[in-house]
Amino acid sequence: MELREILPCVADPTKLRAIGKVDVRDFRRVMPYLARLIPGATYSERDEWISFKKGQKIITVYGDGFVTMAYIRDKMEAMEILKDIEEKARKAWEKREQIDISKPVKRTVSPLDVYSYLPKTNCKECGEQTCMAFAVKLLNGEKDIKDCKPLFKEKKYTGIREALADMLL
Numbered sequence: 251m252e253l254r255e256i257l258p259c260v261a262d263p264t265k266l267r268a269i270g271k272v273d274v275r276d277f278r279r280v281m282p283y284l285a286r287l288i289p290g291a292t293y294s295e296r297d298e299w300i301s302f303k304k305g306q307k308i309i310t311v312y313g314d315g316f317v318t319m320a321y322i323r324d325k326m327e328a329m330e331i332l333k334d335i336e337e338k339a340r341k342a343w344e345k346r347e348q349i350d351i352s353k354p355v356k357r358t359v360s361p362l363d364v365y366s367y368l369p370k371t372n373c374k375e376c377g378e379q380t381c382m383a384f385a386v387k388l389l390n391g392e393k394d395i396k397d398c399k400p401l402f403k404e405k406k407y408t409g410i411r412e413a414l415a416d417m418l419l
């Protein structure tokens with residue numbers, strides 16, 4: 251595993267975000283099994299990523315082994331997350347014959363889940379007073395993800411935006 255970058259967390263100045271890479275052989279082949287071993291994970295087979303929450307942290311793992319982590323405490327925590335993904339990936343591969351990948355990864359999406367993917371700045375650009383109000387309307391179909399302009403304006407939100415879009419499919 252390798253930690254590539256540590257950056258300030260935009261939505262919470264007390265936290266950090268990080269980019270790392272896991273070292274797992276044939277990771278793309280492991281992904282469908284890994285996605286089913288992580289509780290509450292969202293998985294896009296087509297775009298090759300798995301996204302999940304661990305407490306407040308949002309973690310997205312890509313087919314090329316890159317991992318983005320938001321709301322982390324420090325470098326040590328980022329390294330622990332990478333190590334944990336590597337261990338889970340190895341376990342998933344070892345147990346692959348017992349894991350049914352024929353069924354889609356199921357998940358019930360709540361407003362809080364959607365909120366956790368939004369910038370949380372309450373900037374009101376979407377026409378709502380708060381990001382939480384936007385999350386509720388997005389789930390109800392009263393708003394479109396594109397109404398949250400910061401998600402599309404800023405490059406740093408690309409991974410989170412894609413994870414959110416897929417979660418809402």
Ligand code: SF4
Pocket residue numbers: 368369370371372373374375376377378379380381384385397398399400401
């Ligand atoms: S535009 Fe996005 S960041 Fe701004 S309040 Fe609405 S949901 Fe929150």
